[in-house]
Amino acid sequence: MEVVHTHCCGLDIHKKSIAACIIVPGTKGNSRKEIRTFGTMTNDIVKLSEWLSACVVTHVAMESTGEYWKPIFNILENNFQLLLVNPQHIKTVPGRKTDVRDCEWIADLLRHGLLRASFVPDRDQRELRDLTRYRTSLIEERSAEVNRLQKTLEGANIRLSSVASDVMGASGRQMLAALLEGKADPKEMAELAKGSMRGKIPQLEKALEGQFRPHQRFLVAQQLAHIDYLDELIAQLNEEVAKRVRPFEEVIQRLDGIPGVGRIVAEVIVAEIGLDMSRFPTANHLASWAGMSPGNNESAGKRKSGRTRKGNSALRQALVQAAHAAGHKRDSHLAAQYRRLASRRGKKRAAVAVGHSILVIAYHIIKEGSEYQDLGGNYYDLRDKETIKLRLIRRLEGMGLKVSVEPAKEAA
Numbered sequence: 001m002e003v004v005h006t007h008c009c010g011l012d013i014h015k016k017s018i019a020a021c022i023i024v025p026g027t028k029g030n031s032r033k034e035i036r037t038f039g040t041m042t043n044d045i046v047k048l049s050e051w052l053s054a055c056v057v058t059h060v061a062m063e064s065t066g067e068y069w070k071p072i073f074n075i076l077e078n079n080f081q082l083l084l085v086n087p088q089h090i091k092t093v094p095g096r097k098t099d100v101r102d103c104e105w106i107a108d109l110l111r112h113g114l115l116r117a118s119f120v121p122d123r124d125q126r127e128l129r130d131l132t133r134y135r136t137s138l139i140e141e142r143s144a145e146v147n148r149l150q151k152t153l154e155g156a157n158i159r160l161s162s163v164a165s166d167v168m169g170a171s172g173r174q175m176l177a178a179l180l181e182g183k184a185d186p187k188e189m190a191e192l193a194k195g196s197m198r199g200k201i202p203q204l205e206k207a208l209e210g211q212f213r214p215h216q217r218f219l220v221a222q223q224l225a226h227i228d229y230l231d232e233l234i235a236q237l238n239e240e241v242a243k244r245v246r247p248f249e250e251v252i253q254r255l256d257g258i259p260g261v262g263r264i265v266a267e268v269i270v271a272e273i274g275l276d277m278s279r280f281p282t283a284n285h286l287a288s289w290a291g292m293s294p295g296n297n298e299s300a301g302k303r304k305s306g307r308t309r310k311g312n313s314a315l316r317q318a319l320v321q322a323a324h325a326a327g328h329k330r331d332s333h334l335a336a337q338y339r340r341l342a343s344r345r346g347k348k349r350a351a352v353a354v355g356h357s358i359l360v361i362a363y364h365i366i367k368e369g370s371e372y373q374d375l376g377g378n379y380y381d382l383r384d385k386e387t388i389k390l391r392l393i394r395r396l397e398g399m400g401l402k403v404s405v406e407p408a409k410e411a412a
Helices: 042-054 069-076 099-111 121-154 170-180 186-190 195-207 214-243 246-256 265-274 284-289 313-326 334-347 347-368 378-381 385-398
Strands: 007-012 016-024 029-036 059-064 079-086
Touching: 007 069, 007 170, 016 042, 016 099, 029 042, 029 099, 029 378, 042 069, 059 069, 059 099, 069 079, 121 214, 121 265, 121 313, 170 186, 170 195, 170 214, 186 195, 214 246, 246 347, 265 284, 265 313, 265 347, 284 313, 284 347, 313 334, 313 347, 334 347, 334 378, 378 385
Parallel strands: 007 059, 059 079
Antiparallel strands: 007 016, 016 029
């Protein structure tokens, strides 16, 4: 088999150890193979780098579970050509698996050019990813804490969430503060409503009448404090992310123009895929990498489950969230697509399909520097005009009606 890389190394990375195998030319024209094991502390990784440099290794392939590859990648990326490979792509012979055999197998595959590298962005983008992903985790934690707060209120028969769409809004916070101060008069608390909530004062009076016990007062106070703390952390992260994406502000503004895509989702898209679209030959390649395309599973000429692959879970989550938001927009092509698919395939599949469309749009906006142009909410009606007309005629005729259709006269 043809040798592609003459000086290479395979790394099998774990939490506490790194198994390394180098394959380099020997003294008599044969290849020389050497295997060593290193720790995962910084000093151990530096020793690994020095050993690879002494052996004149040029290409390094690594396979890792979880996040253990990151510190090794950060230290080695400036001196070697690195390939992070998917463990599913390099499965060895069952029953003969050890760490030593794994690193030896990786090195052998790398030597013959049989490994496909996973996409690893540059360090600045990786740092931006860490920030946006942590912010997403905090936003999810805040939502969970708000749900816990509502359960506590429900236990006291305080039905504020049945009247107010946002318990944590300005009106809701003032009512909760009054509740914590021991004000038991529902009418007095209902008068704290602001804006459009003042039209619901009679309903609020009924919703705020409950049995608020001391332990529930303690729980609500703790939950509100936790929510405020999370709000502060999220605000700090928003500020830090805004500083780092300032050079890409123009791109983010264009992405923000896509229905359903707010600034946070636009920042996630930039953090996850970057601005260099040359690494993705087409928009479909990007959608497949993100896990927003149907899977290929065919055997004996039969199509089996088209379940989407895992892909990039952070990007996928943001796109599905944007798709659900786009489905509620009026007079939008994406909203029309969402409703069209949701009626036949369900809301979840519709969200994945619309998320795929959003990602394809983002690909072209980033690559071509173009602005988003909406096709309109009646796009599918105009595209399938004749089909829709025939379907409606058949439905009316099925009801025993005689139908004749003629074009409307244009206004003079």
